[in-house]
Amino acid sequence: MSASSTTIIHGTIASDLLAWYDAHARVLPWRSPPGAPPPEPYRVWLSEVMLQQTTTAAAAPYYAKFIDRWPTVQALAAADEAEVMAAWAGLGYYSRARNLVAAARVVAERGGFPETEAGLRELPGVGAYIAAAVAAIAFGRRAVVVDANVERVVARLFAIGEPIPGARRAIRSSTDDVTPSGRAGDFAQAMMDLGATICTPRAPRCLLCPLAGSCRARQAGMPDNYPLKLPKKAKPSRAGTAFWIEREGAVWLVRRTRAGMLGGMRALPDDGWSARQDGSGKPPFAGRWRNAGAVRHVFTHCALTLSVRSIRATRDPAGEGEWWPVANLEGAGLPTLYAKAAARALDDAATQAETDRGDDQHHEAQVSPAV
DNA sequence: GAAGCGTGGAG
DNA sequence: TCTCCAAGCTT
Numbered sequence: 001m002s003a004s005s006t007t008i009i010h011g012t013i014a015s016d017l018l019a020w021y022d023a024h025a026r027v028l029p030w031r032s033p034p035g036a037p038p039p040e041p042y043r044v045w046l047s048e049v050m051l052q053q054t055t056t057a058a059a060a061p062y063y064a065k066f067i068d069r070w071p072t073v074q075a076l077a078a079a080d081e082a083e084v085m086a087a088w089a090g091l092g093y094y095s096r097a098r099n100l101v102a103a104a105r106v107v108a109e110r111g112g113f114p115e116t117e118a119g120l121r122e123l124p125g126v127g128a129y130i131a132a133a134v135a136a137i138a139f140g141r142r143a144v145v146v147d148a149n150v151e152r153v154v155a156r157l158f159a160i161g162e163p164i165p166g167a168r169r170a171i172r173s174s175t176d177d178v179t180p181s182g183r184a185g186d187f188a189q190a191m192m193d194l195g196a197t198i199c200t201p202r203a204p205r206c207l208l209c210p211l212a213g214s215c216r217a218r219q220a221g222m223p224d225n226y227p228l229k230l231p232k233k234a235k236p237s238r239a240g241t242a243f244w245i246e247r248e249g250a251v252w253l254v255r256r257t258r259a260g261m262l263g264g265m266r267a268l269p270d271d272g273w274s275a276r277q278d279g280s281g282k283p284p285f286a287g288r289w290r291n292a293g294a295v296r297h298v299f300t301h302c303a304l305t306l307s308v309r310s311i312r313a314t315r316d317p318a319g320e321g322e323w324w325p326v327a328n329l330e331g332a333g334l335p336t337l338y339a340k341a342a343a344r345a346l347d348d349a350a351t352q353a354e355t356d357r358g359d360d361q362h363h364e365a366q367v368s369p370a371v
Numbered sequence: 372g373a374a375g376c377g378t379g380g381a382g
Numbered sequence: 383t384c385t386c387c388a389a390g391c392t393t
């Protein structure tokens with residue numbers, strides 16, 4: 001195939017896709033309509049960080065909360081890191097929140113966002129994808145934007161049979177080939193919308209696809225065979241224990257170390273469980289610990305059964321921590337694992353109180369059902 | 372380059 | 383219930 005005919009075909013892909021996008025673009029809180037002036041770079045960047053490995057449905061309420069609370073990058077730069085971490089609680093991948101604050105401070109200090117991919121790439125938490133996406137969407141620069149959606153669309157368009165991650169080089173090269181010089185942001189978002197709504201991982205809707213006529217996987221009759229992915233490693237199961245220590249309507253919370261799982265987040269004290277090994281089961285101090293049941297939680301690379309034990313304290317436990325009002329537990333910003341454990345402890349306490357009202361016997365050794 | 376890092380929804 | 387995986391980055 002000659003270079004000129006290649007260009008014509010690839011140009012058709014871009015124009016077909018943009019025409020489809022003009023008619024079918026998703027309406028999203030961080031997005032401008034096709035052809036309209038782009039949102040502020042702050043909004044594009046914030047949304048991209050939240051959208052890493054995260055569905056639009058999950059990110060949307062957090063995006064609204066952050067924009068309401070920190071409307072500008074200067075406001076975010078001036079925020080307490082701890083408050084940003086707490087606001088991020090539940091969204092996962094918590095290093096994103098710490099990098100978010102760090103990057104905001106760099107941007108505020110230098111008086112605005114870098115406008116080039118290379119400049120953006122220097123911000124903490126900004127990698128190849130986000131740098132390209134912000135350059136294209138916020139600044140209208142031609143950039144090769146490759147996320148998991150684009151990987152899938154391009155692997156199918158060109159029937160790239162090599163498995164991920166080895167195929168990434170070829171996918172990037174082909175994406176470069178089909179990326180137009182104009183409407184950079186719309187093109188990137190159109191590719192992602194196509195991947196999210198038409199060219200889906202399973203059961204792609206090829207009958208609705210504006211690129212079906214150009215798609216080599218479609219022509220071969222097996223679009224959902226692309227991209228090929230290698231089998232994943234088995235996920236280990238871990239066991240740990242969290243401790244609910246209550247005193248005068250407050251619960252003792254600690255802050256996890258910045259490195260590792262749930263790094264930097266508020267948490268219940270626990271027995272040192274990790275993705276690599278079980279916890280010791282040992283409570284932080286001796287006493288009449290109550291078994292409040294257990295919760296199950298699945299992380300990216302381990303599945304945890306977290307036992308919950310509770311006690312009423314008469315003084316501060318050893319080490320760093322803070323008494324947090326139970327009535328305002330939502331404001332603590334506990335990651336989901338510990339929010340589940342807290343709910344288990346509170347439910348157990350409520351159940352016990354009801355039992356105690358129902359008969360005169362104590363049930364201090366009551367065993368709650370496993371979850 | 373591979374492993375570490377959350378969570379919730381879909382099928 | 384179980385598997386897959388979503389607008390990835392860092393070390």
